[in-house]
Amino acid sequence: MDAMTRIEQSLGVAVACAEAPGAPPGLGAAIKHAVFPGGARVRPRLCLAVARACGEEDPEVTDAAAAAIELLHCASLVHDDLPCFDDATTRRGKPSVHCAFGERLAVLTGDALIVMSFETLGRAGQRAPARLPQLLVTISRSVGMPTGIVAGQAWECESGFSLAEYQRAKTGALFTAATMAGAVSAGSDPSPWRGLGDCLGEAYQVADDIRDVCGDAQEIGKPTGRDEALGRPSAVGQVGLAGAVARLERLVAGALDAIPACAGAPELRKLVLAEADRLRPRRLVRRVA
Amino acid sequence: MDAMTRIEQSLGVAVACAEAPGAPPGLGAAIKHAVFPGGARVRPRLCLAVARACGEEDPEVTDAAAAAIELLHCASLVHDDLPCFDDATTRRGKPSVHCAFGERLAVLTGDALIVMSFETLGRAGQRAPARLPQLLVTISRSVGMPTGIVAGQAWECESGFSLAEYQRAKTGALFTAATMAGAVSAGSDPSPWRGLGDCLGEAYQVADDIRDVCGDAQEIGKPTGRDEALGRPSAVGQVGLAGAVARLERLVAGALDAIPACAGAPELRKLVLAEADRLRPRRLVRRVA
Numbered sequence: 380m381d382a383m384t385r386i387e388q389s390l391g392v393a394v395a396c397a398e399a400p401g402a403p404p405g406l407g408a409a410i411k412h413a414v415f416p417g418g419a420r421v422r423p424r425l426c427l428a429v430a431r432a433c434g435e436e437d438p439e440v441t442d443a444a445a446a447a448i449e450l451l452h453c454a455s456l457v458h459d460d461l462p463c464f465d466d467a468t469t470r471r472g473k474p475s476v477h478c479a480f481g482e483r484l485a486v487l488t489g490d491a492l493i494v495m496s497f498e499t500l501g502r503a504g505q506r507a508p509a510r511l512p513q514l515l516v517t518i519s520r521s522v523g524m525p526t527g528i529v530a531g532q533a534w535e536c537e538s539g540f541s542l543a544e545y546q547r548a549k550t551g552a553l554f555t556a557a558t559m560a561g562a563v564s565a566g567s568d569p570s571p572w573r574g575l576g577d578c579l580g581e582a583y584q585v586a587d588d589i590r591d592v593c594g595d596a597q598e599i600g601k602p603t604g605r606d607e608a609l610g611r612p613s614a615v616g617q618v619g620l621a622g623a624v625a626r627l628e629r630l631v632a633g634a635l636d637a638i639p640a641c642a643g644a645p646e647l648r649k650l651v652l653a654e655a656d657r658l659r660p661r662r663l664v665r666r667v668a
Numbered sequence: 669m670d671a672m673t674r675i676e677q678s679l680g681v682a683v684a685c686a687e688a689p690g691a692p693p694g695l696g697a698a699i700k701h702a703v704f705p706g707g708a709r710v711r712p713r714l715c716l717a718v719a720r721a722c723g724e725e726d727p728e729v730t731d732a733a734a735a736a737i738e739l740l741h742c743a744s745l746v747h748d749d750l751p752c753f754d755d756a757t758t759r760r761g762k763p764s765v766h767c768a769f770g771e772r773l774a775v776l777t778g779d780a781l782i783v784m785s786f787e788t789l790g791r792a793g794q795r796a797p798a799r800l801p802q803l804l805v806t807i808s809r810s811v812g813m814p815t816g817i818v819a820g821q822a823w824e825c826e827s828g829f830s831l832a833e834y835q836r837a838k839t840g841a842l843f844t845a846a847t848m849a850g851a852v853s854a855g856s857d858p859s860p861w862r863g864l865g866d867c868l869g870e871a872y873q874v875a876d877d878i879r880d881v882c883g884d885a886q887e888i889g890k891p892t893g894r895d896e897a898l899g900r901p902s903a904v905g906q907v908g909l910a911g912a913v914a915r916l917e918r919l920v921a922g923a924l925d926a927i928p929a930c931a932g933a934p935e936l937r938k939l940v941l942a943e944a945d946r947l948r949p950r951r952l953v954r955r956v957a
Contacts, residue, residue, distance in 0.1 A: 401833065402814030406822035410813070458779060463771040482752040483825050486775065487818045490747060490782060494812035497786040501804030508797045515790030515804070523783035524699070525691030529776045533695035536772050544690065 429561025432643025443503030521556030551580030574637035586658035718850030721932025732792030810845030840869030863926035875947035
């Protein structure tokens with residue numbers, strides 16, 4: 380089964396409880412809206428690719444880790460879009476959750492997705508209890524305090540902070556969790572996989588900053604120009620557009636170098652190169668070409 | 669060590685990451701504000717009491733389960749108090765988190781507390797991996813979909829629903845998780861402990877409804893009269909004050925009956941009776957006396 384099919388299937392299983400008998404229908408629909416159809420699913424694809432490179436022998440555990448990571452990503456998008464943060468009206472080319480279902484259900488959708496993420500790990504842990512504690516700690520650290528997604532988002536509420544730390548927490552941490560959790564799912568040491576996740580996470584954030592300036596709202600499925608409008612720190616604001624593009628290319632090269640020597644390395648290189656292609660906004664590619 | 673000391677200590681360990689090096693200070697302070705000083709800590713006390721009654725042999729696992737449950741309770745209070753829900757200005761006799769720290773940090777505080785709860789379980793699972801999956805699933809079900817806290821809160825956004833189902837999800841589920849997780853922490857079968865949690869959870873919700881009508885805001889540390897003001901379903905609204913008081917007494921009796929025969933039964937009976945005393949508002953006791 381190809382990676383995207385595995386990911387969509389495991390997400391379907393993870394969120395089935397949202398529409399189980401006895402569930403409040405509004406929240407169930409909002410949760411489905413937040414998860415399907417998805418974006419590029421890059422974090423779970425990365426998790427699966429690393430697990431395969433590590434000689435994964437129990438795909439169900441990897442699938443659960445990948446789904447858990449994607450659900451946490453979806454939760455962070457729903458809460459980031461809330462009126463008190465970005466007040467975004469669109470996401471993935473359709474109305475944001477709070478626009479479609481109201482602010483109350485958007486708060487609860489984020490909460491429910493976080494809980495479902497860990498419940499999914501718990502269910503998989505019944506098959507592989509020895510791997511569960513490390514999976515749980517690896518993934519929860521990447522979203523919690525002091526340096527996970529919520530910490531990154533909270534830096535936006537502070538007056539002075541380091542752009543690098545902010546971006547590492549807000550975006551990078553979950554990429555690092557994706558590579559490391561892939562290794563843990565396969566019963567391997569996760570530490571050699573940290574560098575790949577770190578580089579890709581930073582690349583993704585720099586690419587997001589670039590697209591916010593010169594991307595096309597329809598192409599990326601959300602409004603552009605938000606960093607400047609919200610006074611949010613960004614790589615483009617810090618080093619200019621050309622500087623940010625150069626940094627993106629250095630990070631992609633760094634990600635390729637960080638792939639540990641293993642049988643699955645060629646497949647991982649292909650994934651990184653394809654992502655790099657996807658991350659460069661078409662308008663910029665046309666301009667540069 | 670007595671139960672309250674164990675609980676405060678394990679909560680202290682669980683939230684230490686909120687003020688670890690590299691943490692955004694505003695969110696760290698908001699998290700501390702949400703957790704300390706606490707309320708009666710009834711859910712973790714119940715978890716500890718059941719674990720002791722089941723012959724607990726590894727207190728660190730029970731402490732983690734108890735802390736995880738209390739953190740989820742604190743998270744639900746912070747999000748319930750948000751302007752889009754109850755818009756409550758006080759909680760536990762001090763400003764609510766969104767009043768003291770702003771709405772953005774209140775959203776993130778709830779998110780961070782949910783994550784910390786599961787991270788705490790993950791760390792404890794490194795000591796007792798065989799018990800972790802069941803603990804994780806038991807606790808996550810009580811807060812997630814289709815019948816946990818977020819589901820209960822979401823029923824408030826629906827036009828028609830059953831009061832019993834709503835209250836069971838919004839309040840009862842976490843009490844049931846507290847008794848069952850206590851048993852799981854001690855390596856026992858959790859099913860005989862479900863009834864005690866169910867009865868106490870319902871009793872607690874009915875008592876909350878009664879106190880909302882005839883309690884004293886200073887005594888209970890939050891505003892009264894909110895159910896009627898927000899058009900929220902309540903036992904008093906459904907069967908009147910006298911009917912609700914009679915229901916509370918039936919539920920306390922039911923809880924006493926539901927305690928399984930075990931060496932720790934007398935201690936659990938004492939806990940239930942003390943809670944029942946605390947749950948009856950003083951004004952009502954004076955009026956009835």
